[in-house]
Amino acid sequence: EPEVTQTPSHQVTQMGQEVILRCVPISNHLYFYWYRQILGQKVEFLVSFYNNEISEKSEIFDDQFSVERPDGSNFTLKIRSTKLEDSAMYFCASSGQGTDTQYFGPGTRLTVL
Amino acid sequence: SQKIEQNSEALNIQEGKTATLTCNYTNYSPAYLQWYRQDPGRGPVFLLLIRENEKEKRKERLKVTFDTTLKQSLFHITASQPADSATYLCALDKRQAGTALIFGKGTTLSVSS
Numbered sequence: 001e002p003e004v005t006q007t008p009s010h011q012v013t014q015m016g017q018e019v020i021l022r023c024v025p026i027s028n029h030l031y032f033y034w035y036r037q038i039l040g041q042k043v044e045f046l047v048s049f050y051n052n053e054i055s056e057k058s059e060i061f062d063d064q065f066s067v068e069r070p071d072g073s074n075f076t077l078k079i080r081s082t083k084l085e086d087s088a089m090y091f092c093a094s095s096g097q098g099t100d101t102q103y104f105g106p107g108t109r110l111t112v113l
Numbered sequence: 114s115q116k117i118e119q120n121s122e123a124l125n126i127q128e129g130k131t132a133t134l135t136c137n138y139t140n141y142s143p144a145y146l147q148w149y150r151q152d153p154g155r156g157p158v159f160l161l162l163i164r165e166n167e168k169e170k171r172k173e174r175l176k177v178t179f180d181t182t183l184k185q186s187l188f189h190i191t192a193s194q195p196a197d198s199a200t201y202l203c204a205l206d207k208r209q210a211g212t213a214l215i216f217g218k219g220t221t222l223s224v225s226s
Contacts, residue, residue, distance in 0.1 A: 105156050
């Protein structure tokens with residue numbers, strides 16, 4: 001069964017450093033998403049991406065964040081200058097249509113020291 | 114503002130019983146509602162989607178109801194098993210293609226044998 005994959009599974013970085021989290025969505029899906037979950041809290045939406053552009057973003061997704069689909073398979077989330085409060089699980093998701101089920105990857109645990 | 118509440122943070126039941134989880138929402142009208150399962154340190158796994166014009170949906174031992182008048186969804190697991198122990202998340206759309214899912218905080222179900 002097709003699934004969303006994410007790398008790395010765990011990323012440790014120093015405050016102020018840039019990180020890139022990578023995702024490979026399900027191959028025939030058109031909509032891509034990033035969510036995050038701070039430990040013990042709910043899953044929060046960051047950004048959605050369709051047709052090579054951002055279709056929606058939350059207040060969390062400020063200028064420090066960017067997304068890119070550099071080729072036909074990868075979808076990345078970049079955090080330019082990480083802060084301690086960016087420590088969280090980051091989930092990538094994809095869906096065939098925008099109003100369809102979103103399938104989530106296993107997540108990347110980001111730890112900012 | 115839009116708000117989603119899942120009735121309890123934790124639910125403990127005996128194996129073989131039916132677990133019933135509640136999701137209530139206020140201040141908006143989603144086109145559909147989804148239930149996900151999340152195990153510790155893992156990404157949400159899609160279980161069921163129910164649309165606003167559907168009253169009930171079933172999949173094996175799972176049943177979801179959606180009452181748009183009460184603004185409530187009930188999620189049932191019949192003949193529960195210890196393997197059903199996990200956190201169950203309710204998520205709603207925002208009625209626009211390609212946009213966010215808004216998640217509840219989840220209910221952690223523990224099924225004891």
